Amino acid sequence: MNNRETILENALILFASFGYDATGVQEICDQSGITKPTLYHYFRSKRGLMEDLLKENYTPYIKRLKDACEYRRDLPQNIAEVLRSTFHFAESNLLFYKLQFSMRNAPARGEAYDIIKPWIKAQHEPVLTLFSAAEKDNGNMRGRAQAYTITLLGMANAYIQQAVEEDIALNEELAYQARQQFMYGIFS
Secondary structure: OOHHHHHHHHHHHHHHHHOOOOOOHHHHHHHHOOOHHHHHHHHOOHHHHHHHHHHHHHHHHHHHHHHHOOOOOOHHHHHHHHHHHHHHHHHHOHHHHHHHHHHHOOOOOOHHHHHHHHHHHHHHHHHHHHHHHHHOOOHHHOOOHHHHHHHHHHHHHHHHHHHHHHOOOOOHHHHHHHHHHHHHHHHO
16 A cells, blocks of 8 residues: 555544544644655645545446436336445445545535535536436426435435444345335325
8 A cells, every 4th residue: 555545534523523624734744654745745635635535436336326326217116226336335334334424414604515515516516417417307306406416315315324333234135114204204
């Protein structure tokens, strides 16, 4: 593992454990066995470090999410794929998911929320596009794409939070149950 990877790994552990605001650059350096100039060489600042950490973790997930949201005129299947890819991302990046939960719930005028905000938008956009495309085939959905996006991702995050707290597997069965619950609301 090179210095950059070591810094990212230790920063993730510290940020997830103590929060972005409560973790200092010196703590990250001490944990990584480096000096501040080394950290600044790779990331420019604490914010730059967090931005790179988010980019490296979110980018593959957003790509999978976009693929899952490519509308194939089978909305239940698309929703299943969205839930599977989100659950898989959370389960395989549990520490990161805990971190992004805390950042999403940080004060709206704080730096942590400011840093995560573009990634929240990046997660919402493909799902919104999916529901907008599905509106054409499902008249009862018209004008509700934004609400469905918020509801589906919020429900997925609630399941993930519950899984984290109670050590429940984010498996295919849970994704199926979540999809059925969500679809019942759309088509009822």
